[in-house]
Amino acid sequence: MKVIPLILMGCGGVGLQLIDHIITCRELHAIKGVMLRFIGVCDSRSLVLVNDLSKGELREDALEEIRRVKSSGSYLSTLNYDGCHVIEYPAVDKKLIEVGGLLASSTGLVYIDCSASADTIIILKSVIEIGCFAVLANKKPLTSDIDIYDKLVSCPRHIRYESTVGAGLPVITSLNRLLTSGDPVHRIIGSVSGTLGYVMSELEDGKPFSEVVRAAKQLGFTEPDPRDDLSGMDVARKALILFRLLGGRTNIGNIKVESLYSDLMGPEKMSTQDFLDNGLEMLDDELKKKVNVASSTGNVLRYVCVIEGSSCQVGLLEVPQNSPLGRLKGSDNLIEIYSRCYRELPLVIQGAGAGNDTTAAGVLADIVDLQDLFH
Ligand SMILES: NC(=O)C1=CN([C@@H]2O[C@H](COP(=O)(O)OP(=O)(O)OC[C@H]3O[C@@H](n4cnc5c(N)ncnc54)[C@H](OP(=O)(O)O)[C@@H]3O)[C@@H](O)[C@H]2O)C=CC1
Numbered sequence: 001m002k003v004i005p006l007i008l009m010g011c012g013g014v015g016l017q018l019i020d021h022i023i024t025c026r027e028l029h030a031i032k033g034v035m036l037r038f039i040g041v042c043d044s045r046s047l048v049l050v051n052d053l054s055k056g057e058l059r060e061d062a063l064e065e066i067r068r069v070k071s072s073g074s075y076l077s078t079l080n081y082d083g084c085h086v087i088e089y090p091a092v093d094k095k096l097i098e099v100g101g102l103l104a105s106s107t108g109l110v111y112i113d114c115s116a117s118a119d120t121i122i123i124l125k126s127v128i129e130i131g132c133f134a135v136l137a138n139k140k141p142l143t144s145d146i147d148i149y150d151k152l153v154s155c156p157r158h159i160r161y162e163s164t165v166g167a168g169l170p171v172i173t174s175l176n177r178l179l180t181s182g183d184p185v186h187r188i189i190g191s192v193s194g195t196l197g198y199v200m201s202e203l204e205d206g207k208p209f210s211e212v213v214r215a216a217k218q219l220g221f222t223e224p225d226p227r228d229d230l231s232g233m234d235v236a237r238k239a240l241i242l243f244r245l246l247g248g249r250t251n252i253g254n255i256k257v258e259s260l261y262s263d264l265m266g267p268e269k270m271s272t273q274d275f276l277d278n279g280l281e282m283l284d285d286e287l288k289k290k291v292n293v294a295s296s297t298g299n300v301l302r303y304v305c306v307i308e309g310s311s312c313q314v315g316l317l318e319v320p321q322n323s324p325l326g327r328l329k330g331s332d333n334l335i336e337i338y339s340r341c342y343r344e345l346p347l348v349i350q351g352a353g354a355g356n357d358t359t360a361a362g363v364l365a366d367i368v369d370l371q372d373l374f375h
């Protein structure tokens with residue numbers, strides 16, 4: 001049996017769903033000769049760590065308790081469980097790196113980043129440097145400065161990040177297959193935001209913008225602060241991940257991004273809750289007008305990323321209602337990849353592009369994909 005020790009950073013919507021998937025798949029994994037062993041889980045304030053790092057495990061009952069605590073909106077620091085202890089920030093980062101140092105060359109260790117924080121970057125950089133593995137749903141580490149990106153991907157077999165673009169869809173895998181077979185990709189156009197896809201298609205049915213954004217949050221499509229989606233930054237991060245995968249060397253600040261709200265509603269000006277309660281309504285009329293202008297010529301609006309040569313940009317695009325992008329509904333993503341082999345007709349990847357279930361499934365597949373590097 002191959003045993004893969006895991007530390008989960010972030011137990012919100014995606015992280016908790018991942019715990020569920022891992023518990024549900026125990027038997028399936030056993031048949032395949034793999035055992036996933038949780039040794040630690042952390043939230044924004046603390047880390048729950050098993051006492052015995054080499055053999056200990058957060059078993060089902062402990063994971064259930066973590067699930068209960070986090071689902072009730074509480075913090076892991078309140079957890080009291082035999083066989084493990086709680087470490088509080090700011091000591092957590094140092095502890096996480098120390099554990100990596102202890103296990104890297106013995107059992108090996110996978111750090112799973114299901115947070116939406118940039119604070120994990122320093123941890124990931126350090127533990128990858130000493131030979132640990134990383135699986136990311138969080139886009140921030142891969143979209144920080146290019147020097148950090150280079151370090152994170154310096155050992156490509158040690159890092160997996162399929163869920164960062166298109167959630168559970170096989171976008172990164174497909175691109176990697178094209179690139180390693182010498183089939184150069186020269187253009188990617190895609191609707192890669194589940195939130196903005198959902199919002200745009202619901203607006204076509206006449207619903208107010210404020211209502212559909214709140215629904216998207218409820219459905220688990222948005223980032224913790226939905227302004228990350230509505231500003232286009234989340235799409236820009238996905239575009240940058242794809243652009244860098246193709247060999248592009250730029251930073252997020254160089255990407256042209258179109259925001260759906262003004263700076264006056266930014267995080268420095270109002271809290272997330274205030275934006276959700278009061279800010280969103282102020283955008284209803286403007287978005288309705290934009291949708292009506294597009295529909296008067298038989299078009300619909302889609303928020304897309306376009307990568308072509310050295311150019312990478314994201315923003316609203318009017319497309320014919322009856323085109324593949326125009327027919328998209330709900331949180332579905334659609335990515336068209338043009339390469340030498342897919343010159344006239346692109347390789348198309350389409351399907352649910354957001355949601356805790358599919359995202360966590362993508363993360364789990366990435367973890368299991370590392371099995372050959374464990375003993
Ligand atoms: N939902 C989706 O459809 C998709 C999401 N993703 C990505 O998955 C990630 C998680 O999303 P989601 O689960 O919705 O987000 P949530 O806000 O639900 O959860 C985030 C979790 O991260 C924890 N956290 C915050 N800061 C840190 C830190 N420094 N170290 C460790 N944990 C931390 C939070 O802790 P606390 O509970 O204490 O606040 C919380 O448990 C995001 O990066 C998102 O972009 C990617 C693809 C699709």
Ligand SMILES: N[C@@H](CC=O)C(=O)O
Binds near residue numbers: 195
């Ligand atoms: N907020 C994102 C979640 C996945 O990355 C989206 O809406 O696509």
